[in-house]
Amino acid sequence: MSKKLELPSASRAYIKKELERYETKESALIPALFEAQKVFGFITPEVVDLLAVEMDIPPSRVNEVAQFYTMFNKKPVGKHHIQVCTNISCAMVGARETANYICKKLGVKLDEVSKDSRFTVSQVECLGSCGTAPMAQINDDYYENLDQQKIDKLLESLK
Numbered sequence: 001m002s003k004k005l006e007l008p009s010a011s012r013a014y015i016k017k018e019l020e021r022y023e024t025k026e027s028a029l030i031p032a033l034f035e036a037q038k039v040f041g042f043i044t045p046e047v048v049d050l051l052a053v054e055m056d057i058p059p060s061r062v063n064e065v066a067q068f069y070t071m072f073n074k075k076p077v078g079k080h081h082i083q084v085c086t087n088i089s090c091a092m093v094g095a096r097e098t099a100n101y102i103c104k105k106l107g108v109k110l111d112e113v114s115k116d117s118r119f120t121v122s123q124v125e126c127l128g129s130c131g132t133a134p135m136a137q138i139n140d141d142y143y144e145n146l147d148q149q150k151i152d153k154l155l156e157s158l159k
């Protein structure tokens with residue numbers, strides 16, 4: 001039998017506090033999903049069920065929110081998750097080529113985890129930094145006005 005999924009007590013306390021902050025429980029879903037992602041790495045159906053119980057929200061609602069937002073990983077990602085925005089402003093200045101260049105440099109396909117588990121490259125929707133396109137988010141940080149030279153330097157620093 002597989003081990004039952006559990007949230008650490010600090011995460012449970014954090015989610016409880018978030019639930020108390022808002023008028024509706026559903027408003028705490030985004031911070032709760034971020035917390036669960038921090039703990040488990042990605043959001044599985046088991047994580048959805050766990051949050052549903054923890055927050056007393058129907059699992060279908062938790063799942064809807066998790067599925068809607070691309071920032072919640074649905075499968076494992078590498079230590080450095082490189083999310084390249086390919087929405088319109090970024091696409092117009094070569095975002096897809098940027099993502100392809102990064103994949104080629106790292107020897108990975110989009111959304112796959114590199115053999116050494118260090119990298120995953122994904123294409124995502126607008127990250128709200130359209131004025132500095134093309135851009136990418138790596139874990140919690142933004143990298144803007146990307147060109148090949150900047151990418152080379154950046155990838156080198158992550159090795």
Ligand code: FES
Nearest residue numbers: 085090126129130
């Ligand atoms: S379109 Fe890329 S950050 Fe908005």
